[in-house]
Amino acid sequence: MTVTAGHNIPNRSPLMAFLSRWLLTTNHKEIGTLYMWLSFVLFFIAGAMAMVIRMELFQPGIQFAEPLLYNQMVTMHGLIMVFGVVMPGFVGLANWQLPLMIGAPDMALPRLNNFSFWILPFAFTLLISTLFMEGGAPNFGWTFYAPLSTTYGPPSTDVFIFGVHLMGISSVLGAINIIVTIFNLRVEGMTLMKMPLFVWTWLITAFLLVMVMPVLAGAVTMILTDRHFDTSFFAAAGGGDPVLFQHVFWFFGHPEVYILILPGFGIASQIIPTFARKKLFGYHSMVYATASIAILSFVVWGHHMFTTGMPLIAELFVMYATMLIAVPTGVKVFNWVATMWRGSITFETPMLFALGFVILFTIGGFSGLMLALVPADFQYHDTFFVVAHFHYVLYPGAIFGIMSAVYYWLPKWTGNMYDERLGKIHFWTAIIAINMTFFPMHFLGLAGMPRRIVDYSLQFADFNMVASFGAGMLGLTQVLFLYIVIKTIRGGKKATGRVWEGAEGLEWTLASPAPLHTFETPPKFPTPEEDYPRD
Amino acid sequence: MTKNRNNQRKHTILLSGLAVGMLGFAFALVPLYAIFCEVTGINGKTYAQEIDDAPAVLQVSEREVTIQFLGQVGRGMPWEFRPMDTQLKVRLGEINLTSYYARNRATQAVTGQAVPSVSPFYASNYLHKIECFCFTQQLLEAGEEQQMSLRFYIDEDLPEEIKTLSLSYALFEVPELEVASLTLTNNLQ
């Protein structure tokens, strides 16, 4: 990168300069970079855990991961992917892009921004250190249902709770920062209904975060007090109810999964118009659809609990509300397709990932619709059918969203084009590997294989073997991605300011790489064509 | 610029308030859930029928239902615990008496608390207990055994479609620290 570090202080050692730059930066670009690297490192760690899981599930029988270890891998893989990879990844993208997209010099609360980031490495060091504690890491699934996590949780459960509190604080503070930035620092002329869609989806996501992360904090605190301070929120013995935990958790948990995908929707809405050379179809609908999804997400938490003995009326209400979410989601998909329609499309790597996102996320959406039907859910719940569903919406959904954004904006961040041929190889091998890994899981679930099991009956062996092969291949594609990113940072074909022929938006009016300080005077908006750099 | 700063400050404070409010909401879910369950009977818990509230004269209807009695002990609870009647055919409105047998197998005194659960859950609002061993903690000395009584009636408004209902007691050990304080949360009995 050709950005220059902060102030020049003479006689400072290079190490001190490096540390004070990265520990103390309040610059949204540098903080964005920090989030992205944290996300990438944790992606490899959680991915390694996935490799352990898939290697053990390669064949029936216990090969090397005893149940106690296996359950820890399953739990930690989920926790780190959700809280350490997807969320920081999207926050990193928000940090880099939101000020650029709205014409602001930085986030509204830069010092808070720094604090929000630096909580996370500390929190994840704590969480990962639980693997080495007596009794091992948390082993009750990322959903930590009581009483498995209260009465029977290992000592590391309390460290896990502390870690979750820290991550929650980071998320809430980050979300507040994002909302205040978007409300207050938009350039003159950029009304809410003129903001880029990535900004809209992040605005809505940030509200979801502010509202539900505290509910998670409440849930883990109740687990802590049930464990150590003689409360009985979730223990029948003391007048409590284990199902109450599920209500509180999923009240957080369902909006959380929309937090994990909405920014991805925003990214697709930036990339597809760029490479179709056509404005996004139905801008207003897209905004309303996103808002509807967010609002509906608050009333469907019960669909994770259909087998707990819910009353019929509640089951019916939740089923209808869950099915209804398919409508605004479908509207978004149709709008993306309409954006492509009669455009002039080229298939650079970001576009490939964005199109892969639309198609494979939709497949995940289909299994989600099937899961909503309560009678059928009685056969799908807690099986690999659910595992297939959420991996389709999370991997080709959230992760592809992040990857496509990285390919899309890396030239702006670094000033170098990534290697297009390698990018395409990454895409195609990922597509094959993802489907090889997760598609068979639908069949496994339908055939009767439950979730979170270390070992399985013989009729599940073939599809598990296929899935494990796919997973190995998927792991290798990440290494390729890492190589591509590092290679691009170090050099490559020089990128222009506009980078992509069809790109529109304030960030593309800047030079590539974007200087450390940008928009210190507010730009003109809307950007006249002649203001896009000619180089 | 100052307007912007003031707005930023205002927004930040409002949003922080929202976050704190939602934390309060999470804890509020606990009593909200309890009240919701009490009103609708949704989680099958039953509630104490104060003796004063028992109508002086009950209308005994012709309609009969079967009530099944179940008993189990929590992990580590060293009591034998079982219903004396596994099921009874009773008339609605009629006061009935049954009992549970309990014996402390351990070599020291143990206090137990019985937690009820009714299925179908919405029958729980129609099951009225006048006298029940589940109202209070029960102390049994080492080796002591006891017949613990349950006097109840089923409301004649019990929905038509219920012909059988099941009442289960789960018996848990009360840790010594808590024996002094007698009431459970929510006055649940």
Added chain:
Amino acid sequence: MISVTTRFRLHRCLTFFALLGSSNMAFAAEMDMRAGVTDMSQRILQLHHYSLAICVVIGLLVFGTMFYSMYAHRRSKHPKPATFHESLRVEVIWTTVPILILIGLAIPATSALIDIEDNSDADLTVLITGSQWKWHYQYLEADLGYYSNMATPEEQINNFETKGRNYLLEVDRALVLPTDKKVRFLTTADDVIHSWWVPDFAVKQDAIPGYINEAWTRINTPGLYRGQCAELCGKDHAYMPIEVEVLAEEEFDQWIVDQRLAIELASGQAVADRAKTWTMAELIDIGQQVYLDHCATCHEADGSGQGSTYPALAGGEIPNGPMAAHISRVMNGAVDTEMQAWAPQLSDLELASVITYERNAFGNTTADIVQPITIFEAR
């Protein structure tokens, strides 16, 4: 909306492929949900096919349009992009049509759900209690109850022996049910949340400690049906299967009679066992087998345990300490831990022999002997 005939044809087509798949891949997983042996399981399969068909059709339409556009509107073929970017009419259409499709899906789902939640008028009731890591079945009308443990040997799990056909799906005592009777299941648990699931019945119900839930089924065909626990419940969640043996009504009634007889015989046997004074060698012999069947999974075959969650018995405090405390621990379990109460699960002889074994194996040398009569008196 697809017509009834098309839907029927699609359904038949999918069923055909499912059957084809199941006959070709003799022992591979089915690719389709099974039809099961109850009317409800078949209704659910139909609902599954119906929703799958709708999703496939929508998918083909949407992805087909996308692929077409990727081909026909690529820059080399379509250099000048159109400029339209909104249409209220189109938005209304593609909002309303999905809602109509959803209503079409919701109707059969609602109808099936209302029937599923109608637990009334059952012919018999079974109380199912989930524990770590086994099930307990109790027939309320027949006053009969027993534990059901996985029967797959450790050697198969650890790859020392070839795995049997019903690997991880076999138990020592199956639940036995009659055909053509409405069976009401009450589920509960005594430690953590478990879930009782038999795919062939399409019954899945969480077993929640301290609470009872109800579900029902009516089975059409006799046979053996297998299921598994469907809620993560700790270390051996994968190792608590469910087996149901379904008999015609007369055979079921006979089975109940036979069980009552067996109970009497067993209590007769228990009286004889109590009367006898057993030698150390006899008790160690029986005790070792009991230990391997029930205790080794947590405390390890050599008594070395696994960390503090499953304490080592070799040189351990309790097996080498006062006998009364050891007996109490094994019989009653320990509060708030995974150590269960074995008193209801094992006979006097089994308890006496396993405690004797533990006190004299793994390097423990207490030389203590526990007789079945001691256990009987401690109950």
